[in-house]
Amino acid sequence: MFQSLSLWPLLGLFLIAAGAIWVAGVKLSNTTDILSQRLGLGQALGGVILLAIATNLPEIAIVASAAAADDLGVAVGNILGGIGIQTLVLVALDAFGMKERAPLTYRAASLTLVIEGLLVVAVLVVAVMGTQLPGSLIYARIGPDALLIALIWIVGVWMIGRANKGLPWHDDAGDAPDTQPHPKGHSRAGTEQAASARGISTTRAAIVFLVAAIVTLVAGVVLERAGDGIAEQIGMSGVLFGATVLAAATSLPELSTGLTATRSGDYQLAISDIFGGNAFLPVLFLLATLISGHAVLPQAQHSDIYLAGLAILLTSVYLAGLIFRPRRRVLGMGIDSLAVLVFYALGMAGLFAITLAG
Template identity: 30%
Template sequence: MHIPATTLTQSIFCFAFCAAIVWFSGARLAYLVDDLADRFKMAKSLMGLLVLSLATSLPEVATTLSAAIQQSRDLVLNNLFGGIALQTAILAMSDFWARGAITNYPRKANHALEATLLVFLLSVALIIINLGETFVLWGVGLGSCLIALLYVAAIWLLRRYDASSDWVPVDLPDPDPLPFPAPSGLAESGNASLIWQSLAACAAILLFGLLIVVFAQRIADQSGLGTGFVGVTLLAAATSLPELTTSITAVRIGAYTMAISNIFGSNLIMLVLVFPADILFRAGPILQGTPPMVSLALSFGIAVTAIYLIGLIVRRKPKLGFVGLDSILVLLTFLASMAAYYYVR
C-alpha cells in the first residue's frame, strides 16, 4: 500500500485522525467482548487474555513482522520490549476510572499468575540477551525458540488454572459494574451480529493501527528524533493505543479482570513475537548483539509487572485518593524509563 509523501504537519494530522479511529474501534471492541463473554458464559479474564489482548496486539504483530522483513533489528526489539512498560502504564492510567485500586477486584489468583509468568519470561529474555544467543539453528536463536515454548506452556497453565479456586481473597470490593451505558442496540443484536462487529473492529484496529505506525515513523524522521528512542517511545505508544482505549472502556463498564488480563496478555504476546521475528530476520539471531536500550526496556518491564504483582497479593494496599499506590508507582517507574531511554539513546 503506497501512501503519498506528507509534511510534518500533515503527518501529525493523519496520525491524530488514525488514532481517533483506533480509539473508537477499541472502545467498541471492549463492549462487544464484554457482552460476548456474558452470552457465552466465559470468564472475562480469559476473554481478556485470549481474545482482547490478541485483537489489540494486531498492530504490534504487523509492525514487528514488517520490521523483521526489512531487517530492522532495533525497530523490532524496541517496539516489542519498549511497549511492555508502556502497556502496563496504560493499566495504571485506567485505574483512574475504577472505584478504588484496580488490583483489589480480582477474585482468583489468575492475574497474579499472569504477572508471575510474565516476569519469568521477561527474565528469560534478559538472560538470553546477556548470554548473546550462543546456540543458533538455521539462523534462528534457540533462545527465541525457548521463549515461544515457554509462552505456549504459560497459556496452557493459565487456561488450566482458570477453573481452579484454591486461592480466595477476602474483603473484596463491590463487583457490580459502573453505571456506564453500553452502546444503544447492543443488547438487541444477535450473537452473529456481535461477532461480525467484533471482526470489523479488529480490522479497523489493524488497518488504522498500521497507518499510525507509518505516520509515527514519518514524524520521527521529519522531527529528527533517533530511531531507537522513537521505537521505545512514539512507535510503542502508537501501537499500544488499542490497549489504552480497550482497557479504559473495560474499567468504565466494570470489567476489571478483563482489563488486567488484556494488558498482561498483550505483554506476553509481545514476548512470543520475538520467535517469528527471528525467523524473518536473516542477518543472524535477532536477540544477539542488541543495544543497551533493549536490556533496559526488559528490566523496566520486569519492574512494573512486579509492582502490580505485589499489588495483587497485598489486598489492603494504600491509596492516593481513589487510585491504588501500585498504579502510582507504575506510572512513576514508566516516567523514569522514558528518562532512562532518552539518556542511553
C-alpha cells in the first residue's frame, strides 16, 4: 500500500504518525508514572523495565516492522541513530527547560547518573564488537552479541536499582552538593497525586496505558513504512533517514516529558530517562535478530559503526559534565551541552560524507 503512494501522501502519513506518537507517548509516560507509584514499582527493576519499554514503544514498533520486512538498515540506523538524537534532547532540556541560571549537569550531578551513562557506553561497545563477528554465529534465531547486550542491560539496571538505595560514599545517595533539593523522581509522585486529585483510578490509568501503547505501536509501523517510502522517493539512504528524521520523530515524547521534568526541578530524572532509554535501545538488536532470523550486527554498515561511536562520544561528554559540573553557560546552555551540539553537527556532516562516498 505504501509503495503505491506518491511523496505528498507519504509525508502526510508520516506527520500524522509522528503526531500520534507525540500525544500517545506523553500519555504513556504519565500513566507509567501513575502505575509505577500505585503498584509500588518505583525505582525497582520492574518499574525501570516497564518505563524503558513504554518510552521506547515507537522504536520497538519500527525495529520490528523493519526486521519483518528484512530492512535491517533502517532498524540498525534507527537504534544507533536514536541514541544520538535522544542524547541531543538533553541539549534542548539544558537550553529551554532550566528554571535557574545553572547548567543541567551541575544541578543533576549524581554518581547514579554516571553509572547509567556508563551502562549506555557498555552496551554500545558490545554492539560495536558484535559487528565484527561472523554472520553465521547464530543459534535458534539468537546471536551471542545481541544476547550479551540484553544481559548487560539487565545487570546494569539491577546495579542502578542498588545505587538508588544508597552508595558507600560520604553522601550515600551519591549526589553532589548544591544539586536539586528534592529526591529524583519527585515529579512522578506529583503526577500520581494530580491523577488521584482528578479521580483517575488505577483501572482507568491501565486502560489509557494500553490504548496509548496500541496507538504508539500502530503509528510506529506507519512511521517506518511511510519513512521508507519517503527515503526511497527523495533518494536518501535508509540508514541516513533512520538515523536522522525517523529517530527525531520517535524522540518527540522524550523531549516533552523531559521538559516537564526539568521545569518541575526534577533534573536527575530528566537525564535518567534519556540515559535509561538509550541503554535499552541496543537491546532491540535481540528483537530484530529473533524476528528476521539473521544476525543483525554482523551486517552493520560503516555508517552504523560510525553512529555507535558518535553516541559513545556524546554520552562521554555528559559523563564528564556530571563529574566536573561546569557552572559556566554559553549561548544559554552548559559548556558540555554546547560541546555535544557541536560534536553532533560535525557527526552528521561526517555521516553525510560516508553515505555519499558509499
